[in-house]
Amino acid sequence: MYRTFREVIGVFEGSDRWLIISTGFLLFLGVFVVYGAGSYNRQALHSPLGEHFIVFKHLMMIGLGGALMLVLAHIDYRLWRHPWINRSALGLTYMLVAMTLVTGRHDADGNAEINRWVSIFGFSVQPVEMAKLALVMYMADRLASSRAGARNVGRPLLITLAAGPLLLMVLLALQPNYGNVMVVAGVTVLLLFVTATADRWLRWLMMGAPVAVGLGYLVIPKIHNRINQLFAGFHGGSFGHQVDQSLIGLGAGGARGLGVGQSHNKFAFLPEAHTDFIYSVLGEEMGLVGSLGVIVLLMIFVWRGLVIAQRAPDSFGRALAAGLTGGLAIYGITNLAMVTGLFPVVGVPLPFVSFGGTAMLASLASIGLLLSIDRSSQSYLVYKRRWTRGGGAA
Amino acid sequence: MGDSDITVRHALLRTIIIVAFAILVVNLFQMTVIRHAYYQGQALENRQDRFRVRAPRGRIYDRDGNVLAANLYTSDITVPRKCLTAAGPDSTLNRLIEWFGLDRWETIDKLQQQAARKNQLVLVADASQARIFTVEERGRDLPGVKVVTHSRRQYLFGPLFAHSLGYLGEIGPADLDSTSDIYSQGDYIGKMGVEAAMEPVLRGTAGIKLEEVNASGRVVGRQPVWVQDVVPGTDVHVTMSLKLQQTLAAAIGDRPACAVALDVRTGEVLAAYSNPAFDPNIMGGSLTTKQWNDLISDPNKPLFNRITQATYPPASLFKTITSLAGLSGGHIGTATVLESCGGGWTFGGRYFRCWKKGGHGALDHTGALVNSCDTYYYQLGVRLQVDELAAAARAMGLGSRVTTEFDDEVKGNVPDSAWYDRHMGKGKWSRGVLMNTAIGQGELLVTPIQMAVVAGRIASSGAMPDPTFVKDPAPVRRQPKPLPFRAEYLSWLREAMRRTVAEGTGRTARLKTVSVAGKTGTAQNPHGNDHAWFMCFAPVEAPEVCLAIIVENAGHGGTEAGPIAHAFLAKYFHEDEADSVAVAVPVEIPEGAD
Structure with a gap:
């Protein structure tokens, strides 16, 4: 039994220590803040666990995600390149995203909520989180395959883009979930960027992005309002209630914070205190020390993720690791910018810290994949080093 | 496109990410350190509410130490006025009506009568402990519903000292203007007799406390900060026996x-x-229009x-x-x-x-x-x-x-x-x-x-x-x-x-x-x-x-x-022990005890 446990845990030995440490610390901080912020959540009222309900769910998701991470870390990541797995994952998750357009969910007050959840076996999941994972795998595979002919990828690349990110973006825009549309676009560009797609293509994409944003601003009222609200805030007005409260929380926390569990914003001043706006509560409670800590940990995480990407043994691994890391980096930066009033409000959680079932699972799954890539690259490196040195005793 | 190209792009990506994080750090520093005081002020404004706490009024004793006027503490359950407009089977008001087993139309009628004058409407006056517990337990589900405790003056001998002790009535606008720092709307003041004459002694001083509240104004635990302590009113002994x-x-x-x-x-x-x-x-408070009309139209002028x-x-x-x-x-x-x-x-x-x-x-x-x-x-x-x-x-x-x-x-x-x-x-x-x-x-x-x-x-x-x-x-x-x-x-x-x-x-x-x-x-x-x-x-x-x-x-x-x-x-002169003079019992004066 003990040996089995050692074997399972063994994935950590020799794998990227800083990646594990930064993730672990983010999870650790998150649990404390979610406990406080979630204790006042109204969902907790109807649960026998009372104020412990949210943190219980949070810990459960970390447990599940941790298990998933270990499993994925033990599986060779190249398995996910198999077309059957790769494409059916994409198809299945896209179908789930499409399902959100049909089924809806109502919140406790009976208002129709934006359709972001589907129910699977009684569990509410946010399929977009799984779809993004599937998308990164799919794109990594396609871009890695076309690596050789990177200069004349024309049609295959267009097909890849259409079947992958564009379709998902359309589905998300219908939900509507413009925040994730943006994140998907960002991840796509990032993937194209790091897999050495021709500059010509990138140039088109770079030019396309502002045009798309401008078009969205003009045509879609929600985007229009959010961006206007942000600029109103820049000009000394209100950022809107949620962000105003978030800023007050962070600012009032000051350098040292009010102390863990002492946040005031969680008392219904700040909507979504335990999910998207967890960073504000964290900053209020732990002060600049805590909020800077989160940034440092995220930076360590991104740094290690990119290192793993760079030393991955094959181009699929490189693309996959860069896509996963970049995706989480975009999540983190977007969330922090939104909470601190630098970016319009988009419903993006803070990876590893925010409460959120599917997002937590997906984030930890990404770590599992990264660890798997790292393990292969390390054995590859060991092999390569031996080979270049002309062999040696093991 | 070779490996070096990819390395350049990775370096570029790292730079972009570092710049993004740097912007976040600078912004964070500005908020938490440079503008800390500003946000702290905002947060205080956000979460502290001033509560005025009425002082208990002094009691009135007769010359032999018998209590003539005391205070009775009662609690009302109040709902905000907007409850009346929010319909629906799961509305706050409906839930309360269901839990308390109130008559629906009678209750709504009663609330509507108050709606013209007040923001907080009394749903249940003199509420029982069970109902108060219900409201306090499920408070989070009842936005704006409050339990308001107040004291009511109790005259133990009813009409016996009516004119000499007087009674309490809600403060009028005239008194409010001239003494706005002492009184606040809804306070009761002595309207007649000793209650009016000794008002400054009996009333005491209302306290002011700051309580931490949530977005819907509900107090969220923790110790209140007393800006001004409650000073209870002084007891008054009257000369009457x-x-x-x-x-x-x-x-x-x-x-x-x-x-x-x-x-x-x-x-x-x-x-x-x-x-x-x-x-x-x-x-004062509980007098109905009919009771008032009866009092003022009585030819014998009881007031x-x-x-x-x-x-x-x-x-x-x-x-x-x-x-x-x-x-x-x-x-x-x-x-x-x-x-x-x-x-x-x-x-x-x-x-x-x-x-x-x-x-x-x-x-x-x-x-x-x-x-x-x-x-x-x-x-x-x-x-x-x-x-x-x-x-x-x-x-x-x-x-x-x-x-x-x-x-x-x-x-x-x-x-x-x-x-x-x-x-x-x-x-x-x-x-x-x-x-x-x-x-x-x-x-x-x-x-x-x-x-x-x-x-x-x-x-x-x-x-x-x-x-x-x-x-x-x-x-x-x-x-x-x-x-x-x-x-x-x-x-x-x-x-x-x-x-x-x-x-x-x-x-x-x-x-x-x-x-x-x-x-x-x-x-x-x-x-x-x-x-x-x-x-x-x-x-x-x-x-x-x-x-x-x-x-x-x-x-x-x-x-x-x-x-x-x-x-x-x-x-x-204690001659009544021999005589047979009728002696009244408290509160009720036997009629025709001539």
Whole structure:
């Protein structure tokens, strides 16, 4: 039994220590803040666990995600390149995203909520989180395959883009979930960027992005309002209630914070205190020390993720690791910018810290994949080093 | 495109990410360090609410330490006005109605009546513990629903002390403007009697606390910060005695009447009862429109404090003052015999009747007072000057307020020559007015408490201080002015009054062991039957207590008011153990316990 446990845990030995440490610390901080912020959540009222309900769910998701991470870390990541797995994952998750357009969910007050959840076996999941994972795998595979002919990828690349990110973006825009549309676009560009797609293509994409944003601003009222609200805030007005409260929380926390569990914003001043706006509560409670800590940990995480990407043994691994890391980096930066009033409000959680079932699972799954890539690259490196040195005793 | 190209792009990506994080860090630093104070202020504003905490009002005790007025703490469950507009089966209001098992339409009707005036509507007044717990337990699901605890004044003896203690009423806009720092909307203040007079002492000081609240204004635990401590109101001891008040009320019964008894030595009001009275417990908040209308349309005016607000002609009680004026002015001696009474006297071509149709015959001064002979006093009256009589009346306390506590006390009227000039025209009145004034009729108007003071001043030769209702905290007392009458005249008057009770018109007030001095009166009432007056003091040798009584529309003072004085004095001097005088039980005054 003990040996089995050692074997399972063994994935950590020799794998990227800083990646594990930064993730672990983010999870650790998150649990404390979610406990406080979630204790006042109204969902907790109807649960026998009372104020412990949210943190219980949070810990459960970390447990599940941790298990998933270990499993994925033990599986060779190249398995996910198999077309059957790769494409059916994409198809299945896209179908789930499409399902959100049909089924809806109502919140406790009976208002129709934006359709972001589907129910699977009684569990509410946010399929977009799984779809993004599937998308990164799919794109990594396609871009890695076309690596050789990177200069004349024309049609295959267009097909890849259409079947992958564009379709998902359309589905998300219908939900509507413009925040994730943006994140998907960002991840796509990032993937194209790091897999050495021709500059010509990138140039088109770079030019396309502002045009798309401008078009969205003009045509879609929600985007229009959010961006206007942000600029109103820049000009000394209100950022809107949620962000105003978030800023007050962070600012009032000051350098040292009010102390863990002492946040005031969680008392219904700040909507979504335990999910998207967890960073504000964290900053209020732990002060600049805590909020800077989160940034440092995220930076360590991104740094290690990119290192793993760079030393991955094959181009699929490189693309996959860069896509996963970049995706989480975009999540983190977007969330922090939104909470601190630098970016319009988009419903993006803070990876590893925010409460959120599917997002937590997906984030930890990404770590599992990264660890798997790292393990292969390390054995590859060991092999390569031996080979270049002309062999040696093991 | 080679590996070096990819390395460049990775480097570029890292740079972009580092720049993004750097922007975040700079922004964070600015918020938490540079603008920290600003946000801290915002956060405080956000989460602290000022709560005013009313001070408990001081209790009122009688002179023997019995509680007369106390505070009862009750809780109301209130809902915000917007609850009325939010319909739906799961609305806050509907949930409450369901949990409490209230009648739906009746409740909504009740709330709508309040909606015009208030933001927080009382859903359940005087709520039970079970309901309060329900609201406090499920508070998070009931935005804006509050449990408001407040104290209600409780008068333990209901109408018995209604006029003298007064009652509490919601503060009016006038009081709010002038004293806005002390009071706040919805406060209750003393509206009458001791409650009004001692308001600054009884009310205490409201406290102010800052409580941390959530976005919907609900308090979220933690210790409040007290900006200003609650200072409870000071207890007040009144001079009245519960048992004497009960005796007086029982003796008066259900007749429209009032009586006031003073301690001659201290001027303290021992009992003061005005009938009909009202229940001060229902005044203020819970009074319905119908109850109010009943009170103000009652022809017997239950809200009217007869003791200090009603004015009557003093009638024959005034003969004591006429006598003193005559003696002091040297117009008459104590033994002077005037024209014999044959049932009336003619002056200025008019015939003035004595109350006794058959006449009293020839009387000396003492006999005239004892028998209250009008004829004698007509003759004495015309010997006086108008201003001479008025000065004597003023010296005895008429024509001005005798208490310093009751703002609603009226002065009555003592007509002098200036008054007649003003009201009848200079030269258009004659000394004939003295015919009426001398027997206490005409333009003379007095309050019952003034007549009690007259009795007390006669009894004490003017040493009795002005009456007060408050014993503790000790009020500032006015020093009595010495009477401008010689001591021998006053002692003659006391003896004449003793004989009035012993053998004259006031026999009904006689006691077995204690000598009583008194004077009866029958005030002519143009609107109906005569009012029966009686004033007295006892014991004659060393006066302790004095009393004035008026029974409206009752007839003769001797027969109607005298027995009330008897009942009171018997109780005071503990003669009632032998007699069978009915003693009232608290709160309810048995009707017709005459």
